[in-house]
Amino acid sequence: GGLKGDAVVLPSNSRIQLRSALTTAFKQAGLLSYHNLMERLREHPSETVSKIAKNAELEGDGAGCKEAIDDCLAATCETLHDLLLLKKDDDPIRKAVIELFRKHGTTQPKSAIQEVIKTAVAH
Numbered sequence: 645g646g647l648k649g650d651a652v653v654l655p656s657n658s659r660i661q662l663r664s665a666l667t668t669a670f671k672q673a674g675l676l677s678y679h680n681l682m683e684r685l686r687e688h689p690s691e692t693v694s695k696i697a698k699n700a701e702l703e704g705d706g707a708g709c710k711e712a713i714d715d716c717l718a719a720t721c722e723t724l725h726d727l728l729l730l731k732k733d734d735d736p737i738r739k740a741v742i743e744l745f746r747k748h749g750t751t752q753p754k755s756a757i758q759e760v761i762k763t764a765v766a767h
Contacts, residue, residue, distance in 0.1 A: 674737035674761035740764035
């Protein structure tokens with residue numbers, strides 16, 4: 645494995661693909677844990693995206709890929725109790741989940757959160 649200094653820098657078109665894959669994953673699922681998100685990215689139909697996600701798992705060499713994913717996540721998402729949400733104020737799912745936490749506290753069972761998401765997606 646290379647040193648941290650020579651982490652692979654991804655070309656910008658790869659980053660663009662990665663970012664749109666992230667956004668799509670959230671549009672479909674609403675709320676994802678990092679683990680679930682990585683799963684989705686690894687199985688992504690775009691070879692670029694799935695390759696980045698698979699490489700991100702590798703020690704050393706994957707540093708650049710993991711950084712790219714983390715960068716995209718930082719730009720598009722926020723973390724809410726180990727779950728990732730799109731950082732868009734107009735995102736109905738985000739609104740619904742935040743509202744749920746506000747009303748009932750943050751220790752909601754996953755089923756309650758999923759219910760809220762389903763309803764938000766249906767609208």
